[in-house]
Amino acid sequence: MADTPILKVENLKKHYPIRGGIVTHTVNRVKAVDGVSFTVERGTTLGLVGESGCGKSTVGRQIVALEKPTAGHIWFEGQEISDLSEKKLRPLRTQLQMVFQDSYSSLNPRKRIGDILAKPMLYHKLITRKEADAEVCRLLEMVGLPQNSRERFPHEFSGGQRQRICIAKALSLRPKFIVCDEPVSALDVSIQAQILNLLRSLQKELGLSCLFIGHGLGAVHYVSDRIAVMYLGQLVEIADADELFHHPAHPYTQALCAAVPNPDPDDRTPVSLLQGEAAEDTADAQRQGGCPFAARCPYAKTECRTLEIKLAPISAGSTHLTACPFVQASADAAGEA
Template identity: 50%
Template sequence: MVNHETPLLQVEKMTTVFQTRKGTVEAVNDISFSITKGETVAIVGESGSGKSVSALSILRLLENTGKVSSGKVLFNNLNLAELKDEEIRKIRGKDIAMVFQDPMSCLDPVYTIGNQIIETIKIHEDLPTKEYVERAIELLRLVGLPDPENRIHVYPHQLSGGQRQRVMIAIALACRPALIIADEPTTALDVTVQAQIMELLKDLQSKFDTSILLVTHDLGVVAEMADRVVVVYAGQVVEQSSVRELFENPQHPYTEALMRSIPRIETDRDQRLQTIKGNVPSLDEIPSGCRFHPRCQFATDKCRIEEPPFYNLGDNRLSKCWLVDPDAEIEISSPGTIKEKTDEDVYDNLDERLGEKELLLDVEELKKHFPITKGILSRTVGHVRAVDGVSFHIHQGETLGLVGESGCGKSTVGRLITGLIDSTKGQVSFAGNDLINSNRKSMKNLRKRMQFVFQDPFSSLNPRMTVLDIIGEPLEVHGLAKGLDKQEKIGELLETVGLSKNDMQKFPHQFSGGQLQRIGIARALATEPDLLICDEAVSALDVSVQAQILNLLKDLQRKMGLSYLFISHDLNVVKYISDRIAVMYMGEIVEVTDSETLFKEPLHPYSKALISAVPVPDPTVDPDRIILKGEVPSPSNPPSGCKFHTRCPMAMEVCKQKKPLMQELSSGHIVSCHLYGEG
């Protein structure tokens, strides 16, 4: 039970500043919140809102240019902001521990995980050597890492992403801290691993009565994990509430807008997602008055001029908005209220769009086995079966979602289709043309009709090139436009994706993440393709920006008749944008059907586990999770029979011996599983 009497951590009017070339800027302004023993408090908001800076400020882990300039950070009534460096070091790791987003960048690659756990214990406790090892093994067992006696000797690169995150949690628990600060602990994980980590954190919290400060932008995780929520925007807290009240009746337009931006499993895919216009303001260009007013649909002249105070709405509920003033005449609508469909908002029905459409892409038994070499002579000693007999098709104007855990071969399939890597076996037909056996010239002509939109626009766009050169490059490579014609074409492409012609002389660093993704889409559209392969194209974006990009992709599909292969591990997004979905496991497709049917009546046990693991952005729902045991087997040594049988809760003896064949159980619903007969 949560103790609401005495705060364990009390942050009072904390302001954090950074020294920049333009002078001093405030990253966090007068933030206040508290955490009691055994409580989970979530800090949510878009990137750049000050979530992580607030968490790092508590432990004084800021860069050299940053510092807490005013306010108090009281931990058991001790002001952390006033402690000397050697004093705060005694608290870090012992009383307050931190779990970071990317364990691979936090774990030392040259030390075993056992040494790294022991190092943390040694800093704060003096124990006999044997007890250090025993404590490390106990911690690994506690966080659910299999075979901890042997795993203590392995290195970080020998573990999966979920296992590395468990090691990070073990290090955080090494000295039994009273408070754990978890900064996006599940963002980079698959839904199945994410579900395991969330269950682990909840179990550990109940065992040790540990408090958790959860920093995240995933409202589904917030709904399942948090007791209370602190919503931050542009460095300020704009709303505080219990998790249930926040989701039932948000009292700030920003909170309400964030919730409307989320694609949910129950969201009608024919309905546009509601978005938040604009972006989080730069720290050196903070608006006057209410900081959210340039993006707020309810903004008044008063909002533009005067900064609103915090209104206490009772039961520890606060909102920094003029609209909750008892004298205000405007009310914020409920997040459950969906705008009525209009001709502009509603997308065409799948049957209407695809009824007479031609087959665009046909993939048959596609395989890619990467050789494993050994010795000076690089002899082949085995193969990694990255893609092992994949078949599917896409019609003109259709979106096929491709889902599965990391490492299942989704991205490799996309690269095989476009010829970026050579296939081991199989057939790929695009618009009636054989891609596998095409010569270089034919492949170049076909490749311009298939384009990639990558996950991370920051790394996929050349930082030394202007937008003009970035988008213009494919036009020149394929001889489509030059000179003034090229500039005019680029201007049209920028306007098509919602940017301005004036942006073409800018460099990538001058844009936000969402704008960069729009530039990536404009570049992909430059060759007038028929098929876009979107490889985790929205997974790195905030929910508000993600909604903008998803709406854009649907608009472009409706206007230009584009087809999409949409690769992602975010099932909410895939459900919303896809006509049909193919589920992959260890290089094979195990189920294919339309998106509505898959989420209502999944047939394969793996599909059921994936869907059950999706975080539900509703604190009143207690999801019935299917937690998969064990890790994904190595693709270089896959299990016999059905590859999923080692983790399947419904595995039978035949599953271990015989590989199931694909069979169509109903119109368009194909599955590979022994539960439905021999096939």
């Protein structure tokens, strides 16, 4: 059991119907997630990065069973959970938790922080009412907030403090796996660093496994052991965090790395920006098949729009996977040489 990945996702899909017509019916489907596969080892963090609308948050919501997949499989600790009924999912709810992007809407504005943190533990019978105050104080201390915070309401805290409360709320049920859905994107840069450091320390202290979803490759690289890059519902590259950050193989990943700000003010190297928007290419890419990035790729050829694209190692035996056929062909040619 110890050798089994804590989470395994295989060919996960989520398609949303588009309804129209005089007599309302399904006229098309948006393929928000279209055949995603990955694993997360115990005690590690997988970063999931990509631009808005690529399907990152949808993957996270399906993992914690807030949405049902259209197709595919999700295994948690060796048990398939993608098709479980609500009754059978209930015991697993405590093990799979999520930290949302909007900390304010994640907290009941009419409840004090002490009640917000205690109610889930009492509902799942993890503590008794006599233990509630002590456990709430322990959680607040764990995320760096004073004990008197339990008597205050969510609106009395800053954005960074509210996000700490959301982290404490997720940890209150003693989960084994946490999905962090862009937890720092709405915060100031200095506060982002504090929350990222908190997440790293909690992961080491508690032995948590995480899926960290984000836009910025720099923040994702900082907290992740491996990184998966997503574009238009599909994964285009997966590698160890340092390997992907310093040696990106897919053209889209290269563009993301180029967009990371350079702290050296004397470096005037021009940044190559992608043309167009992902949303403009969604319908064509999903209708035609082939590489979803072909419409914006500076290296694309005609066959990129028709070839079946799958993740494959960039070299024999490598754990660095990419979905670019020309990167794979170049690696094969280099190996033969």
